[in-house]
Each structure stands twice: as C-alpha cells, then as structure tokens.
Amino acid sequence: MTETDSSGARGGRTAEHRSPAPGDADLRRIGVHPDHWYPVALSRRVRRERVIATSFAGERIALYRGRSGAVHALEDRCAHRQVPLSMGVVDGEALRCCYHAWAYRGDGRISQIPYLAKGDRRPPRGVRGYPVREAYGLVFVFPGDPEKAEATALPDVPAFGSPDYRTMTFSRTVRCHYSFMHENLLDMNHQFLHRGVVGRLRPELLEQRTGETWVEARYLFTHTGGKRNRGASLLAGEGIGGSDSADVMTIRTRYPYQTLDLLPEGAARPAFRMWAAYVPEDAEQRVCHTYGLLTIEKPRIPAVMHLAWPFIRHFTERVFAEDRMAVEAEQRAWDEQGEDRNHEVFPLILNVREVLRANGVPLVPRTATPCAGLPDPLP
Template sequence: MTEALPRTDGYGADGPEGSAGGPVDERRESVADLRRIGIDPDYWYPLAVSRAVRRGRTFAAVFAGERIALYRGRSGSVHALEDRCAHRQVPLSMGVVEGDILRCCYHAWAYRGNGRISQIPYLPKGCERPPRGVRSYPVREAYGLVFVFPGDPGKAESAPFPVLPEYGAATHRTMTFSRTVNCHYSFMHENLLDMNHQFLHRSVLGRIRPELLGYESGPRFVEARYLFVPAGGKKDRGAGLLSAEGLGGQQKPDEITIRTQYPYQTLRDVPDGAELPAFSLWAAYVPKDAEQRVNHAYGLLMIAKPSVPGVLHLAWPLIRRFTERVFAQDRMAVEAEQRAWDEQGEDQNHEVFPLILDVRHVLRTNGVPLPTATDTHEEPSGA
C-alpha cells in the first residue's frame, strides 16, 4: 500500500498541534459507526435529472425517506412539495399539473408552488377551517439537474452551491450519470478517494500502480493527489480516450486529484505535462431510504474536447462504455460492503489507510444522527 506523506494541515493523531478534536484513529479508539450517521440535509442535493421533470408533469423524488413531489409548471419552473395531499395523504406526485398549479388526483385539491392550497372545489360554507397546505422546498435548476434543499429553508440562500465552470463551456462536453446504489453514501466517498482499489478494475484499466503523492484535510474536506503509473496489461479503449492519450494510445502517467468537499466529491485527471485536466468529475450521493442504506449517485463527467474536431463525438460511445464498466465494478464492491454491514449489524472494517480514516472523520463529524426506531414510531401524545 502507498504510504501517506506527512500531514500538512497541522492535524496529528490527537488533533491540531496535538490538541483534542482532530481525526480519530479508528484503529486505536472506539468511535461512532459511520454507517449509522445520516447526511446533513442543510445542503443542495440533486433529486432528479432535469429532462426527467417534463413540463406539465410530476416526478416522485425522495431524500432520506422523505418523499418529495417535483413538478414543472407552464412557466417552466420546477416546484418541490411534500409528497402528500393535506386532505387524505394521497401522494401529490400522482396529481395533475394545470398551468402552475398541482391538483391532487383524488379530490382535486389545488396547490401553488409554495405549497399553499389555492382551491378546494367543493368546500362548503361554514365548514371547519381547511389546512393551509403542505411543505414546500427551495429549488434550483443547474447543470441539467434539479437541486432541492431538504433542510432548514432559512439556510438555503447561504448554503454553498456547486460551481462547475467547465459545464457547458465550449471547451468541454458533459456526460451525465444517474444510478441507484444499494449502500450507505459513505461507502461511495471511500471508494472514489481510495485509489488503492485499482486491482478491482484490472480488466478495464489494465495493471496500474497508484502512487499517493500527498493529501490534505480539514473540518469539511479531504483532498488526495495520486500518480497513476501504467504497469502493463490490456486497457479498455475508452480509458485511453478519456485520459487524453489520443488515438495513438500512448501510455503516460496521469495525476489524479480527488476531493471530498462535504457533501460532494470531485475528481480531476491531469495528464503528465498538460496544463488542463483531460476530464473532471463532480458527484453527489443522495440517500433514498430513511435508514440511508441506499443512495442515488448523480455524476457530471466533463471531458475536454481534443484539437481535432469531431474526435470526441466519435469516441463518446467508447468512453460511455468504459465509464459504465468501471462504475459497475465499483457498485459491485460497495454493495458487497453494505451487505456485510447488514449481516454483521455493525462496521467491522479494519481500515489501515490514514486517508480513509480522515474522510470517515469528515463524514462522521459533518453528518447527523439517524433517527432510531423509537424516534420514528413514537406513540401519539396522550395515547
């Protein structure tokens, strides 16, 4: 295994300059099981690919067991509402869009984009005051994705939003990924950040010797730099095209920079001697179920266009095939990790890589406790 270089952020085993509060060494001290830590809802999360939310249609989304109805009105704007009618709790995602109003499919109660009820068709005079509506969520549409802020709406405006200057740039073309993976979101961060698992991809990437050049970490991030040194073996043609080796297929070392910036993750590939990255990846892993053992992975792979016009267009199917093959192998591994956790009822991993111990610390300290069975099945007051 590649040995990590000395830390450059002032964190030792006991924290900054030997003080308490730094990353905890899981090999020496008992810590909270990361797989029981939920993701912080006070961030912007993609809940759908934009093209899936069609004008005049609804889309059933979910965040950590919280069902959310998306719909695109006549104006083209996307709205996000709690996915239940205030009347009989029927999902609003089963409803009908009329202009910029969402009407429940059951009794035709109508909702505005802010969640307020605009009409109850048969409301009699003098009846009990009807409910005001349902919860609405802040929405932003960018990079071909629909982002929703599932946490405290008062924090939405100041919450960091992904900045991806290469998306839509004339110099790049973007490939979008949207896949469900049956594992806790933390396994995804560990998988991408720990490049020592390249043996898993030997049938696609050939034999590669990853060298950890160094890494830094802080309260909300971990960033690692690797050098990928080819060590022989057959490589998928799409891998060479993606890493800008060109049609000649020359093998050159690539410098890979991977960063977990809570709660997102990025990867950049800079070929040896090049000034610009051959490609960059932005990814978000959005929990689907309340226990957060399933996540939906959204990825934007931004690929630099070569100097020869049309080459990237011709190579696109090969690059897509390559990335799908790599993702399938990664999904197989992380889902196996989740199955082991389910069978054992706890995290029995014996991690030895300091980089992964650090990213676990970041995910653990920035996350929130998952609700217990008692929290989710409390008896009504006075029962």
Template sequence: MELATTLTSQTVQNAIREIGINPDYWYPVGWANKLQPGHIMPVTIWKQAIAVFRDTGGKLHALEDACAHKGVALHKGQIQGKHLLCPYHGWEFNGAGQCVKIPYLPETHKLPCAQVRSYPVCEKYNLIWVFPGDASLATSIPLPEVPEFDDPDCLMVPIPAHFQAHFTICNENTMDVFHGFLHKNLQGWFDPVLTSLKTTESSVHADYRVSYKGVMTKILGLSDRGDEVTTRTVSLHYQYPHYHSSLEGVSSLYLMRSPMGAAETKSFTLMFLRLNLPKWLVQPFKPLISAYVWRFLFSKFLDQDIEMMESEQRTYSNNPQRRYVEINPAIIALQKVMMRQYEQYRRKTLSSQLSGNQQEESLSLSEAISSGRVESS
C-alpha cells in the same frame, strides 16, 4: 490541515454506517430536462419523500409528498396551472404548500388550515436541486461550481447511478483510488500512491500518483502510445456533501451525491473530457460521442464499483458488529468529515428543540400567572 500520507492500520468505527446527512445543503434529485411542464417527479432525500413538479409555466416546485388531508402521495396527482391536485379528493395546493381549493366546497366557504411542507428548489447544470434542511439557509449555501459546463472544448458525459448502499460506502469508494485492482481487466489505473492529504472541518483533498497503460491511455490523451506506462496525478476534493476530481487537465468529474436512505443512494455525475480527437469531428456529434464514451468506456467501471459497494452493504447489514480495518488515511479523514457534519446538525437540532421547549414552558407559566393559577413573586 495537512495530514500524513503513510498507510497505517486503523480500526473503522462502525457508527459511520449509521449516520444521517446534514440536510442544510443542496442535493440533486433528477435531470432537469427529464421533467417536462405539467409533470411530477417523486424523489427521496434521506427518508424525506418529496414531490417535485414543474407547473404549466415551466416553474419548479417541491412539496412534501403527502397530502395534508389523508396523507396520500401527491406525486400521484396532477398539475393544473401552477397548482398540484391530490389524486384522492382533488385538494389543490400551490407551490408554497398551501391548500387553495377544495373542489366540493363552495367558493365562499372558508378553507381549512391545510398546509404541506414546501422545499427550496432550483435547476442548474441540467440538474434539479432541492434543499431539504432549514429553508432560511438555502440562499446562503452555494451550489457546487462547475466551470466546464459551458466550455465548448469539453465533452460532457452525464452519468446517473443508483446504489443499494449507505452514502458513506459510496463516498469512500470515490476517495479510494487504491481499488484500481478491481478494474485491472478494463485497463484501469495501477500502482497508486497517496502523495498529499489535506482536510478542513468540511472537506478532504487528496492527491494520488497513478499509472496507466493501454488503449484507454491513448484515447484519453494521456500518452501518444498505448503500450507505454504513463504516470499522472489524480486529485480528489470532497467538499461536503459532493465531490470534484481531476486528472491533470485531461478530465474533470463532478459527482453530486443524493442519499436516499440507510441503504440506498443516488448520484448525478458530470464528467468532462478533452478527447484526443479533432474538434471538427467532435462538435457535430457531441451527444452521440458522449453516449458512446459512457456506454462502451466507463459504464463497466461503474458496474464493477456498484457490485463491490452493494456487497459491502450486505455484509454490514447482516452483521453490524463486525470489525473492519482501514489503512488509507484519506478514508479515515473522509469518515471524520461526514461524522462531524452529521453531529453538527444533530447538535443544532437538539439545541433548537431545547429552546422550543423552554419557550413553551415559559408561555405556560405566563398563562398560569395571568389566569391566577400561579402567583408571581
């Protein structure tokens, strides 16, 4: 559905800062090359503590980060072959979360029914992904598509980020191209105009016309001269719960969001650039150029954004009843999608709980009838 791009005053519903996630999607938790065989990585996806480990054969597993015996954090344990050993008593769990060995029990002794939750996990684009929701849905929910990942003509710049802010604040920052004012001392963009806005049940697509001028303009290949103003279109596509943005064939950015809690969010971003430099110069030094581009060109932009997002979170935390006004319809559309996804998950969970309660009541009645405590009609 296409929406009007007129900037009109609207009151922000503070409930947006209290919502949780829809867990029935894949969420990134770490860089795949950082987790070596035989090692464990503690992660959190919306208040769920998870121990991700790579067994000695290199296969990934993800278990609830709490031993079924005493609740001790499993990420403090160790890997033995394909299994994770609890650091407290050495209880041994396989990748499915089943306790398969207790070191002080004879091998002939029957093991107790001790199980920890396991999560679907995979790796793609040098990222580790975990599916924290209904595991039966994992195979039907696709990962984001990143076609540039294998493009030899693109320079990939991996960007990690950690925010002390609710994920909705972080998502609004990405959708809000009007905050170029913040980056004026870094020769960022200016004079933004929202030109197109479309939305569906799970997505928002916005186009902004923006202007650039300065050294960054020349480096990014937006213009042959840095002293002239050049105008381009920035396209933002939010497909819950992740982003893709592009700048007219010059750059493409995939921002994968990982909400951790009510005031903590991580993101894992893959930026792809087509630099205005000779290929013979770029190819041999891609890792070095990538690190330079991130550290000296773009990290300062992120630092400024983080300062603003965390300031916004602190103000909200200190006074959740404070009222706010928004004029960007793209932000309002984004908020509606995030609210809708959370409400859909809540309704699904409630329906499942009610169904479970009805089944329990039916079973209890059947047992009462069969035992003679209740007469059937």
C-alpha cells in the same frame, strides 16, 4: 479552519491520524446533513406540466414543472387523505391531487378545495414545500432549514458549460450507505478491482490534506502493463493510440460532494473533471442515488470526440459497475453483522470518515409526528 498535511513516498511529512475510538459513532449510522443542496432528479425528466416522484432520505417529494417552466417541490402526500401528489395533475402553476382535486401552490399552500364555498372551514395547513433550484441539468432541493437555503451556495462545477469540455451525466441507484461511495473514490488502492478494464495501474499517493469539511488526495498513476481499454485512453486525453505517460489525479471530498480531476503528464488543464453527489433515498440511508457530471476535454478535431463518445460511455459504465458491486458487498456485510467491522489501515480513509462523521447528523428512528413549519392556507 483546521488543516493538516501529509505526503506519500516522496519524502514529505506524514500527518497524524487515529483509528476510531470505541466510543465513536458508527459512520454507517450517520446521515447526511440536510442543510445543503441535493440533486433529486435530472431536469429533463421533469417535463413541462408534468409531475414525478422522488425522495430524499425517506422523505417522499413530488417534483412538478408548471406552465411557466418553473420547477416546484412538495411533500408527496396530500393533506386531505395522504394520497401521493405525484399521482396528481399540474394545473398552471398549481398541483392538483388526483383524488379530490385539492390544489396546491408551489410553496405547499392550499389554493383551492373545489367543493368548498369561500367561507367554509379549511385545513389548518397545506404540505411542506422545498426550496428548489435547477443547475447543470439537475434539479436540486434543500431538505433542511428553508431559511438557510438562500445563503447556501450550489456546488461549483467549473467545467460545466465550458466550450472546451463536453459533459456526460450519470444517474444511478446504488444499494449502500453514501459513505462507502466517498471511500471508494478516494481510496485509489483498489485499482486491482478494475484490472480487466484498465490493465495494471500503479497508484502512488503524493499528498493528502484535510480540514474540517474536506479531504483532498493527489495520486500519481502509472500504467504498468496489461491491456488498456480504448475508452480509458481517450478519457485520459491520450488520443486513439494510447500512451504510458503518468497522470496526476486529484480527488476531493468537500462535504457533501466529491470531485475528481485528472491531469495528464505535460498537459495545461485536466483531461477530465468529475463531480458527484450521493443522495440517500431511504430513511435508514442504506440506498443512495449517485448523480455524476463527467466533463471531458474536447480534442482539437471535433469528429474525434463524436467517435470516442460511445467508447468513453462504455468504459465509465464498466468501471462504475465494478465499483457498485464492491460497495454493495460492503453494505451487505454491514447489514449481516449489524455494525462496522472494517479494519481500515489507510490514513486517508480514516480522515474522510472523520469528516463525514463530524459533518453529518445521527440517524434517529422516524416517528409519525407532524412536520413543523408547514405553511398555513390562504383565506
């Protein structure tokens, strides 16, 4: 793996970087690579013997939980009349279309057409079934080559389920290309945007590293004035009174996911750790769904966390709302201009753009061609 290293104002060496050349593909026309596990729903939304509709990059997906509790993911179109299977009825471990009651197994094979006799001719294939797994309170699907699913690991969220941390889950639609989200979190120079929530923060880039599939940045954060939100103080592990100590924040894009760890000064472990995935909803990938897991260190006194939880939730929602406002404005500018006219000067962001561009796939116009590799029906 290729790796470069650079440091900020603390005397380290500076990594070489380059501005995008004229022949480089516009990053906003690069789609996410499908050969990864992507969350498409909260587990609690997929109730037993119920079905819901979701999507990945314009592919409509019906998620249903069978009687056994297992979750299945199917192409959300009946092979008969193309009526959404998400309008259907769960029957044991099968899903029946609401229109003519065609039944599908969890792998997409047709298990029954009620009004046909056993020897009658049946359609040559069913619908696409997606590999599916549940973890961290989320339902993940593998939209790429199904033969690669077993060998592809789910993302690692080390603090999830730890007795030392409590998890807050986020699920929000953001009307922008997923790359804007990666850039927003990595570029902590935008703290002016959050001045009304966190006060005046001074971020100092200590170090940045990059490889073929990842980018990492370490910042030193110092609170330099202004009113600091109570939720921010609690989230940073500073207790009710707050503190002006310096915190080290480490942010990583490890394709296709993103993580953030905040280590308060003098602490042995992070006060909070965040994991996020930005899952495109539409075929042009100009709208994404953000799934986030924020794991927060529990204080010594359990009651403090209970009291602090609403403040932390309110704080994080306010910060996210401001970030969403900014990235959606970026997307609108791209839509109006028809191309990326950003004049980016921060080497870290140029590096993450290269990682996203190199690991993604070009977006191509969708055509109404049959899906390859669909399962044949059982005799």
